[in-house]
Amino acid sequence: xxxxxxxxxxxxxxxxxxxxxxxxxxxxxxxxxxxxxxxxxxxxxxxxxxxxxxxxxxxxxxxxxxxxxxxxxxxxxxxxxxxxxxxxxxxxxxxxxxxxxxxxxxxxxxxxxxxxxxxxxxxxxxxxxxxxxxxxxxxxxxxxxxxxxxxxxxxxxxxxxxxxxxxxxxxxxxxxxxxxxxxxxxxxxxxxxxxxxxxxxxxxxxxxxxxxxxxxxxxxxxxxxxxxxxxxxxxxxxxxxxxxxxxxxxxxxxxxxxxxxxxxxxxxxxxxxxxxxxxxxxxxxxxxxxxxxxxxxxxxxxxxxxxxxxxxxxxxxxxxxxxxxxxxxxxxxxxxxxxxxxxxxxxxxxxxxxxxxxxxxxxxxxxxxxxxxxxxxxx
Ligand SMILES: Cc1ncc(COP(=O)(O)O)c(C=O)c1O
Numbered sequence: 266x267x268x269x270x271x272x273x274x275x276x277x278x279x280x281x282x283x284x285x286x287x288x289x290x291x292x293x294x295x296x297x298x299x300x301x302x303x304x305x306x307x308x309x310x311x312x313x314x315x316x317x318x319x320x321x322x323x324x325x326x327x328x329x330x331x332x333x334x335x336x337x338x339x340x341x342x343x344x345x346x347x348x349x350x351x352x353x354x355x356x357x358x359x360x361x362x363x364x365x366x367x368x369x370x371x372x373x374x375x376x377x378x379x380x381x382x383x384x385x386x387x388x389x390x391x392x393x394x395x396x397x398x399x400x401x402x403x404x405x406x407x408x409x410x411x412x413x414x415x416x417x418x419x420x421x422x423x424x425x426x427x428x429x430x431x432x433x434x435x436x437x438x439x440x441x442x443x444x445x446x447x448x449x450x451x452x453x454x455x456x457x458x459x460x461x462x463x464x465x466x467x468x469x470x471x472x473x474x475x476x477x478x479x480x481x482x483x484x485x486x487x488x489x490x491x492x493x494x495x496x497x498x499x500x501x502x503x504x505x506x507x508x509x510x511x512x513x514x515x516x517x518x519x520x521x522x523x524x525x526x527x528x529x530x531x532x533x534x535x536x537x538x539x540x541x542x543x544x545x546x547x548x549x550x551x552x553x554x555x556x557x558x559x560x561x562x563x564x565x566x567x568x569x570x571x572x573x574x575x576x577x578x579x580x581x582x583x584x585x586x587x588x589x590x591x592x593x594x595x596x597x598x599x600x601x602x603x604x605x606x607x608x609x610x611x612x613x614x615x616x617x618x619x620x621x622x623x624x625x626x627x628x629x630x631x632x633x634x635x636x637x638x639x640x641x642x643x644x
Contacts, residue, residue: 266633267580270621271448274520275513282512289508294475297508301515302458308518309433311441311460313467316511317474320422320444321352322504323457326473327418327440328356331390333473333499334466335416335439337362341389342603344415346375346401347590347610349394353420354591357392358600366592366604371548373397373560373586373613377405379605384409390416395424395434396587397619398528398557399549403429403437418442422457423587425450426525426555435460440470445510448621450524450555451517453510469499477501524624525555531626532556538635559631560586560619561638562612569616575641581620581634589614 286297298316306314317323331337339361345354347366357364365388367379373396380391391410393401401419410417417438421427425443427434435441440463445456461467468483479485479496488496533551545562563569573583590610591597620634 266630268582268620268630268634270582270584272621272623272625273447274452274517274524274624278516279513282516283509286509286512291508293507294505295508297515298506298511301511301518304515304518305458306460308521309435309460311433311436312462313460313464315459315461315467315470315474316506316514317457317459317504318506318510319455319504320350320420320442320446320449320457321355322474322502323422323442323444323459324352324420325356325359325502326459326470326504327442328360328362328392329473330440330466330469331362331416331418332360334469335390337389340387342385342387344375344380344383344388344391346394346396347592347604347607348373348587348613349396349420349591350422351588351591351594351596353392353394354597363387364600364602366602366607368605368607369396369609369613370402371609372399372401373547373609374399374401375406376609377402377409380406380409383603383605384413384415385603388413388415390418392418392420393438394420394422395427397547397560398424398427398532398555398622399547400424400427400429400434400553407437422449423557424555426521428553428555436462439463440466445514445517448623450528450557451514451521453506453514453517456506456510456514472499473501474504475501476503520624527624527626528556528622529554531622531628531631532559534628535559535622535631535635538631539638542635542639544638556622558619558621559634560617563616563618566615569618571644572638572641573618576620576634576637579637581637583618583620586613586617586619589617 419441422444445453
């Protein structure tokens, strides 16, 4: 039996949509992108959505907005979890802000205790990540935000459709980012989205993803008598996606509820099966999760290495938990940051691995993987 980290979810419906888009001759960002944005916002319970070409680009624009729209200054601090994908943190550094690495809790998400410990006079925002489909402790995080006047961003790139009391992630902070990379809940091959309920942020995000131009924005009225088509009033990037990608996204969106239900059911099966092993797994609330993967914590590093190679040898693709403790990555060695003691992140780094959840998962595949974990040779 084979269990792969990524499974293709594109089929005839997506191929047909792409061909229709190609035949229309309207390839670049246009009406199809707008339609996908509207339907995505509706599905997520958000007021506005802005499509970009990746989840990383979404994070880049959100960090940019912290300065451009919300007044953060060079050297201000942003609290981040130490276990996440590097491109949650890069945009903070790239915008001359200072990341403060907090430890994670049993759900592998940023620990409210660590947040409370690390808040300083310079702290202006928290960039919470909902890791592997499980929402972070948002109620506790929002309390700290309120007590300390902090802004909240959410990285939902691994948690599309995860809920906290029926409200979908991405709706608790100023903005939330999503990824439609191939292995994610839905895919546009590459792609991302930002949601926000703030009209001005939405307006600026649209310009910032597209060279900083005024065209199509609420700010057109600020420039009476001028040609808006080639008018630029803020620094921007080109992080646009295309109608081709959005046409895939529209078809995928119709499948999303079904995909999430399969993933959730599979995760419940995984949790019940893993009880036999006595090993620790990510703490997940099945009613809230939009499961991304099955994460396991082994007894120690040697046990992890033996188990991972045993699983690989027997057809199960496995990988580290996201990027481990980010501060063990060489890329941050020369960065300016503050950090808590990262005890849980270190355990995840040393002892953790995951195999992927997706719409093709079955109880038989999970039983197979768990029986391999249980019957793994000692050396
Ligand atoms: C938590 C998190 N943030 C951001 C990203 C970046 O998304 P993308 O690969 O679409 O750039 C990822 C990618 O998987 C992620 O897991």
